[in-house]
Amino acid sequence: MLAKTFGAAVYGVDAKIITIEVNVGQGTKFFMSGLPDSAVKESEHRVESAVKFHRFRMPRQKVVVNLAPADIKKEGSAYDLPIALSILQASDQIVAEKLSQYVIMGELSLDGELRPIKGVLPIAIEARKNKFKGFILPKENAREAAIVNDLDIIGVENIKEAVDFFEGELQIEPLVIDTRDVFMAELNNYDFDFKDVQGQENIKRALEIAAAGGHNAIMIGPPGAGKTMLAKRLSSILPPLSLVEALETTKIHSVAGKLGAKASLISTRPYRAPHHTISDVALVGGGGNPQPGEISLAHNGVLFLDELPEFKRTVLEVMRQPMEERRVTISRARISLDYPANFMLIASMNPCPCGYYNHPEKECVCAPGVVQRYLSKVSGPLLDRIDLHVEVTPVSFDEMTANRKTESSEEIRDRVIQARDKQIERFKETPAIYCNAMMPSQMVKEVCDINEAGRTLLKTAMEKLGLSARAYDRILKVSRTIADLAGTDEIRIEHLAEAIQYRSLDRDGWAG
Structure with a gap:
């Protein structure tokens, strides 16, 4: 006898319906x-053990299982449940006319219990797209799938529950979640807040500009100056995720298996901080069974690279193209996958190997030329994609112990949102661009027009400070963001002056 069930295979961040045929x-x-x-x-072997545990039998006949389309590779253990149900129906042990109305996925343990699987959200979206009535899956994954409406989400704990549901002996109410309620309840629920930071007002200002314009930034300073502490709080001042962005982000984390058992929708911007020993595949994605890398897990959020020169050069260089295109393409012989990678890069580094070059109190002990060699570990093309270079100095004892109120992340975020609103209005004719950092060179000349005094200042700065040519566009983009934060349409001379000071690493002689 022939029986059919339906599952799904995940490719990239999307799914494709798979037909499981058993004869x-x-x-x-x-x-x-x-x-x-x-x-x-x-x-x-898992199916045989699971069905026997629940008093069914494995047919001692010829059993042919076909996973169609046959030219697409099927990976993972999530096909256990649909294969088991198809075998039980094909061997006349169950009568389940509703099998074809549902997408079914789940890994079986030897006692028939269901283990959680990856990629539930894209599978649920594809099931709704293909007009299926519902989705049968492990109970631990049900909340994640339930954010997709117009689809019955049936969470089961073991194969016996699935059989009883299809035979009508067990009624299971579909799990229903109000996506907007979940989204609003967890919106901007961050663990870190800028109100906990004493001092470092200039660094807070730089990060506010970075958040307002979507600019990449690098912080240069000695150990213990607070670089990591400040980077952890950047996500909390970015504009809230839209519902579309939240779904995009959740899909990526679902495919990577990074969502918890009770998770449903990611509603706060992700913050990823990989260790400097990471490989290039782990950073950008790929592998034998392609998976999203750290830059995709940071999609719509922040990627923080601490101690940037300690990363392998090959690891840093593979980021260059994804930073420009805001996606990464993984190509294999049979398939090519795209993973989104629209992230803000925040990096930090010591100014030299000992960490105390340019320190106001401690003396650098590095030999001549060592500082320059240390900085040269970070390539020029990568620095070219970083808009703000911020020098971080240690906080004094008086600042650290001062009992004065500091701005909260919410107060800073309100200003960032107002600046982003101006940019959304400015770029409404070009949907692919929605913040100043994304402007191409030809648009910079049009959007970032400066007066004669501004041109004179910029020319003087480039000559006196020895700024490189690549700094020109970056300065204009940052000054445009500073003007947006100030609420003005005109880029004033003070906006340019502030933007110029954020190009430390471009200055001739900065490293001696």
């Missing part, structure tokens, strides 16, 4: 076709 006939062997990987082939 039980004369013979004694178990065959599986349709490009299954090792984990899918091993499902025979």
